[in-house]
Amino acid sequence: MAEIRNFKSGKNRGPPDDATPRRLAAIVAGDISGYSRLMQLDEEGTHNRVKRIERDLIEPTITEHHGRLVKTTGDGFIAIFDSPVEAVRCSIVIQQNLVGRNASLPRDYWVEYRIGVNLGDVIIETDDIYGDGVNIASRLESIADPGQVYISGGIYEQIKHKLVCGYESLGDRKVKNITDPVRVYRVLPDPAAFQRTRKRREHILLFLLSLALLVIAGGALWYLLLQQRGKVGNQASAPISSPAATPGSPSPPAPAAGPAAPQPQSAPSVAPIPQQAAPRPSPTPSAAPATQQAVQQPQPRATPSTPQASVPREPEMKTVRAGIFTMGSNDDVTEKPVHQVTIKPFAMSLYPVSVRDWNECAAAKACSFVAPGKDDAPVTNVSWSDAKQFVAWLADATRKAYRLPSEAEWEYAARGGTQTKYWWGDQFQSGMANCRNCNDIAGAEQPIKVGSFKPNPFGLYDMGGSVDQWVEDCWHKNYQGAPADGSAWVEGECGSHVIRSGSWKNDARYVRPSNRDSYDTNVRYPTHGFRVALSP
Amino acid sequence: MKIAKLIALSVILTFLPFAASAQGKPAPKDALLYFVWPQDGAAIKGGFWCRFGLRNMGVTHAGDNFQNSGHHHLLIDVNEPLEPNEPIPQDKSHLHFGAGQTEARIELPPGKHTLQLVLGDASHYPFSPPVVSEKITIRIK
Numbered sequence: 001m002a003e004i005r006n007f008k009s010g011k012n013r014g015p016p017d018d019a020t021p022r023r024l025a026a027i028v029a030g031d032i033s034g035y036s037r038l039m040q041l042d043e044e045g046t047h048n049r050v051k052r053i054e055r056d057l058i059e060p061t062i063t064e065h066h067g068r069l070v071k072t073t074g075d076g077f078i079a080i081f082d083s084p085v086e087a088v089r090c091s092i093v094i095q096q097n098l099v100g101r102n103a104s105l106p107r108d109y110w111v112e113y114r115i116g117v118n119l120g121d122v123i124i125e126t127d128d129i130y131g132d133g134v135n136i137a138s139r140l141e142s143i144a145d146p147g148q149v150y151i152s153g154g155i156y157e158q159i160k161h162k163l164v165c166g167y168e169s170l171g172d173r174k175v176k177n178i179t180d181p182v183r184v185y186r187v188l189p190d191p192a193a194f195q196r197t198r199k200r201r202e203h204i205l206l207f208l209l210s211l212a213l214l215v216i217a218g219g220a221l222w223y224l225l226l227q228q229r230g231k232v233g234n235q236a237s238a239p240i241s242s243p244a245a246t247p248g249s250p251s252p253p254a255p256a257a258g259p260a261a262p263q264p265q266s267a268p269s270v271a272p273i274p275q276q277a278a279p280r281p282s283p284t285p286s287a288a289p290a291t292q293q294a295v296q297q298p299q300p301r302a303t304p305s306t307p308q309a310s311v312p313r314e315p316e317m318k319t320v321r322a323g324i325f326t327m328g329s330n331d332d333v334t335e336k337p338v339h340q341v342t343i344k345p346f347a348m349s350l351y352p353v354s355v356r357d358w359n360e361c362a363a364a365k366a367c368s369f370v371a372p373g374k375d376d377a378p379v380t381n382v383s384w385s386d387a388k389q390f391v392a393w394l395a396d397a398t399r400k401a402y403r404l405p406s407e408a409e410w411e412y413a414a415r416g417g418t419q420t421k422y423w424w425g426d427q428f429q430s431g432m433a434n435c436r437n438c439n440d441i442a443g444a445e446q447p448i449k450v451g452s453f454k455p456n457p458f459g460l461y462d463m464g465g466s467v468d469q470w471v472e473d474c475w476h477k478n479y480q481g482a483p484a485d486g487s488a489w490v491e492g493e494c495g496s497h498v499i500r501s502g503s504w505k506n507d508a509r510y511v512r513p514s515n516r517d518s519y520d521t522n523v524r525y526p527t528h529g530f531r532v533a534l535s536p
Numbered sequence: 537m538k539i540a541k542l543i544a545l546s547v548i549l550t551f552l553p554f555a556a557s558a559q560g561k562p563a564p565k566d567a568l569l570y571f572v573w574p575q576d577g578a579a580i581k582g583g584f585w586c587r588f589g590l591r592n593m594g595v596t597h598a599g600d601n602f603q604n605s606g607h608h609h610l611l612i613d614v615n616e617p618l619e620p621n622e623p624i625p626q627d628k629s630h631l632h633f634g635a636g637q638t639e640a641r642i643e644l645p646p647g648k649h650t651l652q653l654v655l656g657d658a659s660h661y662p663f664s665p666p667v668v669s670e671k672i673t674i675r676i677k
Contacts, residue, residue, distance in 0.1 A: 332628075333643075333645075468626075477643075495635060502627075503626075505625060505626075505627075506627050510627065517626075517627070517628060519626065519632065519634075520598070520632065520633075520634045520635040521635075522597070522634075522635065523597070523598045523599065523632070523634030523635060524598070524599060525598075525623070525626050525632070525634075525660060526623050526659070526660070527626060528626075
């Protein structure tokens with residue numbers, strides 16, 4: 001009050017000499033963890049090293065950050081700063097330097113500081129400072145882990161938007177002999193460290209979640225098994241073949257079981273064309289086997305849809321090796337500029353997704369419509385969003401990283417290691433791809449079954465012609481700014497996505513591996529299909 | 537007798553759209569598709585915004601099956617006649633606007649070009665009779 005009155009009365013008097021000088025300061029308290037242990041281990045050496053650290057590191061760093069070293073104790077120091085930012089910066093510098101110094105020593109000899117920083121109103125004397133601000137700083141330091149900097153809420157409020165660090169809140173802590181709890185934050189010198197701690201927490205959460213799910217799944221399985229055992233018992237009495245008993249049951253239509261049985265399993269190595277052709281000698285050879293097939297066919301489909309986790313028939317995949325290739329061409333403005341792209345290894349489906357593949361997704365209610373047409377024809381009339389639904393379902397059902405290929409991956413796979421206009425050379429040859437006026441397939445038969453033409457050098461079918469194929473990338477009118485790492489280019493306006501390959505309705509120009517076009521993301525068109533990729 | 541006739545007529549009217557849906561939905565006679573911009577004979581420098589006009593019908597998304605509505609298709613330098621029983625082709629000279637766009641940024645190489653609009657139904661078929669614009673010629677400088 002006296003001071004205020006003096007101020008008001010206009011008397012120009014400096015701070016009273018008699019009163020102890022107070023000021024607001026950022027207090028840094030540091031101390032060596034396990035000092036007594038170190039001293040016991042090597043008294044002289046430790047003493048020398050600590051003194052050297054103080055002389056070479058702590059003192060100059062404090063001065064550099066416009067602070068003042070108030071005092072050093074045997075195993076620690078106290079410094080004050082005008083600026084909280086400088087105080088924390090100084091603390092980080094000290095901690096990081098110590099890491100470097102300790103690196104060459106055995107673990108037992110490490111000198112590690114714990115540092116606490118607090119903002120407080122303190123009493124300053126020439127060789128010491130007092131006040132509970134100081135006490136809080138040293139309490140923070142005492143709860144800090146070795147090598148860490150803990151700061152109080154007051155400091156945090158001052159620096160949070162100024163110092164690019166991670167700050168991990170440790171909540172309110174009750175500290176010794178201080179009435180109010182103190183909010184404590186841990187400083188993580190680089191933001192990446194913050195991500196790490198968060199990730200760790202996420203991992204723990206995920207683990208717990210999956211554990212809970214596992215328990216639920218186990219319960220459900222147990223319940224189902226119990227139920228099924230009851231069912232099998234019931235059906236055993238009836239002569240009709242049950243869906244569960246495929247191998248053991250004396251199923252009477254032996255010839256029909258042959259072609260139908262291997263289908264749902266689809267061994268990955270089986271040559272696809274004859275296999276797909278086998279079950280459907282379309283002009284119904286005789287009534288009896290046809291009807292038996294009709295009866296048999298729905299059965300394997302019914303089996304997966306029964307409780308025990310429906311695993312879908314996976315598309316046949318072909319591994320595509322990593323490589324660098326030249327993407328684009330000078331044949332069209334959309335294909336410029338020609339640029340180098342690095343591709344990581346991945347797998348591409350051998351064929352475009354077929355009607356059969358698609359309808360498994362539709363049967364699982366994960367795809368929004370049932371595709372018409374022959375089973376081994378490519379699925380058509382799908383929008384990009386439809387294709388995304390399919391890959392999401394496939395990835396989920398198989399627990400594999402199925403996805404749409406990126407545009408770069410598609411072109412790389414379509415080129416099959418060649419740099420020519422078409423994968424077979426610079427001149428178009430009829431009979432190599434399913435395009436308009438490129439072969440003599442009647443329009444009514446289109447789209448003909450997948451894999452009807454020669455595979456390219458990577459062993460992939462219908463990379464060019466057949467159906468247009470959606471890729472992950474958003475449409476960009478040329479390659480200006482395209483990524484060079486083979487990833488999908490998804491920045492920008494995404495109202496339309498890229499289609500590749502051209503279809504049976506497009507002429508030979510569209511078969512070129514570098515050809516690209518766009519279409520509205522949510523719109524279906526009768527020549528649009530897709531194929532899937534798989535990350536290793 | 538009159539009632540029977542009326543019923544027959546209403547039945548026919550109800551089923552008419554279904555019968556027609558096989559290829560091309562019926563379009564009102566006074567439907568008019570035209571270019572707001574550019575006009576026939578325009579000389580344009582560089583890229584331009586092409587704006588589509590439609591009267592007495594509505595623009596909707598491809599896939600939406602509403603009466604008297606469709607979506608735009610822009611035919612650039614197309615000389616082949618329109619196939620009434622086929623979906624409107626999709627390639628670099630048949631641009632589709634299935635999201636219901638009524639304008640588009642067009643970039644063409646210098647020279648003479650023809651532009652024509654065709655309205656497509658939910659499954660990209662032309663209407664019957666086809667709703668098409670006049671074919672205009674523009675010159676890119």
